[in-house]
Amino acid sequence: MPSPAISVSHLRKRYGPVVAVDDVSLEVLEGEIFGLVGPNGAGKTTTMECVQGLRKHDGGKISVLGLDPRRDAARLRQLIGVQHQEAQLQKRIKVWEAVDLWSALYVKVVDTDALLDRLGLGSKRNAWFMTLSGGQKQRLFIALALIHEPRMVFLDELTTGLDPQARRAIWTLVTDIREGGATVFLTTHLMEEAERLCDRIAIIEHGRVIEMGTPAELVRRHCPSMCVVFTSDGDGVAGQLTELAGVLAVESDGNTHTLRGEGDGFVTDVIGFLSSAGIQVRGFRTEMPTLEDVFLKLTGHGIRD
Ligand SMILES: Nc1ncnc2c1ncn2[C@@H]1O[C@H](COP(=O)(O)OP(=O)(O)OP(=O)(O)O)[C@@H](O)[C@H]1O
Ligand SMILES: [Mg+2]
Structure with a gap:
């Protein structure tokens, strides 16, 4: 049985009077693609940002690769790659400039030219960010998340707004990330995406996990x-x-x-x-x-x- 890469128990987070995460417990196993799915406002991004150490949680325990995401933030940053929902860059930053900027943040960096080629962005090295299509921007953010060969990759709504071709290309990329030995924690609204991509999923509703298992298990259990x-x-x-x-x-x-x-x-x-x-x-x-x-x-x- 693989050991957990992420362990979350009884996570709780509120924004003023709004309880965004009420009680979330889950484990993401090393080497799996784990999906957090749920309706708008269910608490997916908040859960993910607490796990990444970007938000301070109000209650519960989180461990990522054996580290405390708040206390060990600097060490963890070298080990995880993050693609944010609705991320943006300056309009006139060039692709190679963004790659250089990100590279400076990490101790160890992969061959970035090969990475851009693998993501189909080789010909866009000199392009301004604002001239990229939605799918190209998304692939750039995935490239930036992978620049330091992280052991754990977080992808928040990675294919929202993309056409079927771009979506499929990104699904292949995500399975490649797993084949490369990394663990993937993603969120999605697209059930087809969750069903095809994820080894296991948790369904979250009003800040609580209401179901967890492999897609096939959940189908057999609830819609036989x-x-x-x-x-x-x-x-x-x-x-x-x-x-x-x-x-x-x-x-x-x-x-x-x-x-x-x-x-x-x-x-x-x-x-x-x-x-x-x-x-x-x-x-x-x-x-x-x-x-x-x-x-x-x-x-x-x-x-x-
Ligand atoms: N910075 C914030 N300040 C106040 N409330 C917030 C903030 N971020 C999120 N919320 C609220 O917390 C709840 C959970 O939001 P969250 O973004 O985690 O949901 P989500 O599941 O990622 O939704 P979506 O599918 O739309 O991305 C929502 O009610 C949202 O309005
Ligand atoms: Mg979200």
């Missing part, structure tokens, strides 16, 4: 049922479907039938049944539950602040 939708020829099919093992509900609209069911063998059983009954199938699809279904089930459908 799935649907098979098919269109058939002929009448009288609907009546036979309720007999099938594992079927929870059947809805028929003309010749289109929706079967909701549970269990690993459910879809195979439906296919076997249709085949052995000699039913002519014109269309067939499955609707599998996703992490987004779990998220909406646990945190509701209302819009947040």
Whole structure:
């Protein structure tokens, strides 16, 4: 079992009367990609900033790579890389100038030309920050977070506002960071991102962790049922479907039938049944539950602040 890179217990943080983090306990294991997901205002950024040592927490304990993020701030800064939500730089700073500036902050620095090339920014070395696209800016911030080969990388909403191509390129980058041996702690609103990228996630709501586990575990635990939708020829099919093992509900609209069911063998059983009954199938699809279904089930459908 890998040891925890981050250990947070009963974290609490308020801004005046606002309780941003009420009671957060979690462990991020060495070498994993751990995602903190939750609605707007749930307390993700605040939790992350307390863990990084950027904000003073009001209660609870935090340990990062065996260090206290407030007391050992200077040592920790050399070991962690941070990409902030909505980060900005001066409009006319050039990419190479930002890289030089960041390099000066660390004892050990990687080959920055190779890093920019790897992030597809090689041709942008001389470009002003303000001339970069959203995706290029985001990749620059990731480059700046990786400049000292950190053991632990924090990414706060790393793909918000990016197109699908840029998002996928950044997902590959994040898995590369993990392959390189670092631990990744990220936040995201995108359940597809969490599902594809994270080894484990914690769902946070009103400053409290309400669920934790691998994406597949959470789906199995909270949304175990799935649907098979098919269109058939002929009448009288609907009546036979309720007999099938594992079927929870059947809805028929003309010749289109929706079967909701549970269990690993459910879809195979439906296919076997249709085949052995000699039913002519014109269309067939499955609707599998996703992490987004779990998220909406646990945190509701209302819009947040
Ligand atoms: N500097 C601040 N001063 C006062 N209140 C703050 C401050 N920063 C955050 N808050 C409040 O604390 C709560 C948690 O905010 P936080 O930014 O941690 O949420 P988040 O989960 O990161 O949200 P988002 O998904 O929108 O980024 C919110 O109610 C927010 O309004
Ligand atoms: Mg945030």
